[in-house]
Amino acid sequence: MLIHPELRRAADTARRPLLAATGLLAAVTVTHLLQAVALAYALAAIARGEADRVPALLGAVLALVALRAVLTWWQRDTAARAGARVRVRLRDTLLARLAAAGPGRLDATRAGAVRTTLVDGVEGVDAYVSRYLPQLLVTVVAPPLLLVAVAAVEPYALLGLVPALLLALCGPRLWDRLLSRRGKEHWDSYEALGADYLEALQGMPTLRAAGAVARTRRRLEERSAALHRATVAKLRVSLADTGLTDLAIQGGTVAAAALACWSAATGRTTAAGTYLVLLLASECFRPVRDLAREWHAGYLGVSAADGLAELRALRPAVADLGGHVVTGRGAPEIRFENVGFGYGDGTADVLRGVDFTARAGRITAIVGPSGAGKSTLLALLLRQHEPREGRILMDGRDIGDHTLASHRRQIAVVSQDTYLFHASVADNLRLARPDASDADLVRAARSAGVHEEITALPDGYGTVLGERGATLSGGQRQRLALARALLADAPVLVLDEATSSVDERREAGITAELVKAAGGRTLLMVAHRLAAVRHADRIVVLDQGRVDSVGDHHSLLAADGVYAALDRAGRTREGGIAA
Numbered sequence: 001m002l003i004h005p006e007l008r009r010a011a012d013t014a015r016r017p018l019l020a021a022t023g024l025l026a027a028v029t030v031t032h033l034l035q036a037v038a039l040a041y042a043l044a045a046i047a048r049g050e051a052d053r054v055p056a057l058l059g060a061v062l063a064l065v066a067l068r069a070v071l072t073w074w075q076r077d078t079a080a081r082a083g084a085r086v087r088v089r090l091r092d093t094l095l096a097r098l099a100a101a102g103p104g105r106l107d108a109t110r111a112g113a114v115r116t117t118l119v120d121g122v123e124g125v126d127a128y129v130s131r132y133l134p135q136l137l138v139t140v141v142a143p144p145l146l147l148v149a150v151a152a153v154e155p156y157a158l159l160g161l162v163p164a165l166l167l168a169l170c171g172p173r174l175w176d177r178l179l180s181r182r183g184k185e186h187w188d189s190y191e192a193l194g195a196d197y198l199e200a201l202q203g204m205p206t207l208r209a210a211g212a213v214a215r216t217r218r219r220l221e222e223r224s225a226a227l228h229r230a231t232v233a234k235l236r237v238s239l240a241d242t243g244l245t246d247l248a249i250q251g252g253t254v255a256a257a258a259l260a261c262w263s264a265a266t267g268r269t270t271a272a273g274t275y276l277v278l279l280l281a282s283e284c285f286r287p288v289r290d291l292a293r294e295w296h297a298g299y300l301g302v303s304a305a306d307g308l309a310e311l312r313a314l315r316p317a318v319a320d321l322g323g324h325v326v327t328g329r330g331a332p333e334i335r336f337e338n339v340g341f342g343y344g345d346g347t348a349d350v351l352r353g354v355d356f357t358a359r360a361g362r363i364t365a366i367v368g369p370s371g372a373g374k375s376t377l378l379a380l381l382l383r384q385h386e387p388r389e390g391r392i393l394m395d396g397r398d399i400g401d402h403t404l405a406s407h408r409r410q411i412a413v414v415s416q417d418t419y420l421f422h423a424s425v426a427d428n429l430r431l432a433r434p435d436a437s438d439a440d441l442v443r444a445a446r447s448a449g450v451h452e453e454i455t456a457l458p459d460g461y462g463t464v465l466g467e468r469g470a471t472l473s474g475g476q477r478q479r480l481a482l483a484r485a486l487l488a489d490a491p492v493l494v495l496d497e498a499t500s501s502v503d504e505r506r507e508a509g510i511t512a513e514l515v516k517a518a519g520g521r522t523l524l525m526v527a528h529r530l531a532a533v534r535h536a537d538r539i540v541v542l543d544q545g546r547v548d549s550v551g552d553h554h555s556l557l558a559a560d561g562v563y564a565a566l567d568r569a570g571r572t573r574e575g576g577i578a579a
């Protein structure tokens, strides 16, 4: 049987413990064989009335049972450790791929489906690699050797054993293709259900607000029913497969027993020979039976293999080819030089000829109508994508020359979608700088205007936040994310609508504090509310992917262009809301 390359690769990561587990499994099989031989001689001794030999032979059987218990425990322990190593390495590798791929590559991937592959799929690979593969190796080797042993005693027994073994091993292969198709359908349903559930749970407030909970429940029920159907369809094939294996095993054992009896009745074999054939014939099928059992345990791994291979094949949107490690802590000048960019091959450019400089240690705001390309520009700076044209320079050096890791260390980001983890406030803040002192946390939280609210929480900085910071308001979440970015102490601070959920009165205060806290850093900020950027040293107005104008608040208002129009629209909206 062909082994999926993904599963082979997984097995390679724990080759030694897997070989040890296979060796121990072979030793367990040998104890079964020796036990069968000892029992055959004990039964023959009883039949011949040689009672004095029986205790020693039964003692040997008991010793073998005890030895097998020890070997089985050792084997399972070794296999479990091999499986654990496979799981850890596989998850590490795939998580690294996901991290390297970045948001640009993950847009089309559903988080729930990735979760299912990474959790359940990898568990399945563990079962396949640590339990099925060792059993497969033993099954390929042990029965043929046993056949040779049986043939030495009674060659005619092979007439029953060989066809039965071939049928038990090769018969199920007739269903392989169908089983693989059913397995894929089952996995796809399983993955889709996982993705739907995760999305429904995360989007529950939105679903409730839109009155779509009942509809979503019905959709999930349909998904569950589809999974049930796929499971039953797969089970049917599996059961046919198992039924054939069992039939071959039973038939083969009966045929071998009948031949052994015929052989004893015609005087071709001794009593010991007859018992040996009977017991060894049964042992021939033990590995096949065990293999069928392990196959069911590891089958999920086979179904998940394609999904795992897809995750492994994720390529980073940006190649990490630069060799320069940026170490400077001083605020750099950032220059966008004739930058053009479009999402995907053959798509229209969303940025064209963007050319401006964000001066070192100063605040540069980027404003413009929705869809103008502001977030895209920041994504290029973060090297989540590569410009199609032009280049971005940091202190005169193309950022493409930087190693990705060192480049990203230079930039702290607060985006519109802040992510807080199910951990304490302090742990969430220390994500940016694990060695930050308590005083550092307080300083950053004060600058972001969130310190008082943290101290008002039940356990202050030790308060555990709900998943995604669910126990905080949107504004509090944003300000915590701001504090985290300030703590990172990177020379460049990028704020993409970082204060959009903060009320305006507060926004002015936070912006003033930020400017103070960011002192010395190069700050790039995108904001819809122009009040948040009016104090910026330089404002870049983007419109339809092009730089419309650059200036400060007053000069841009006086020019009466896109900026002035945005300002008027903002005033009307706020007036409208206030009215």
Ligand SMILES: Nc1ncnc2c1ncn2[C@@H]1O[C@H](COP(=O)(O)OP(=O)(O)OP(=O)(O)O)[C@@H](O)[C@H]1O
Pocket: 107, 343, 350, 368, 369, 370, 371, 372, 373, 374, 375, 376, 377
């Ligand atoms: N991942 C993506 N794939 C394809 N197109 C995208 C993607 N992200 C953004 N776009 C498109 O690129 C254009 C610029 O989007 P961008 O998010 O940069 O604008 P923006 O100025 O930040 O808008 P907003 O102020 O509404 O956030 C839009 O037309 C948008 O539809």
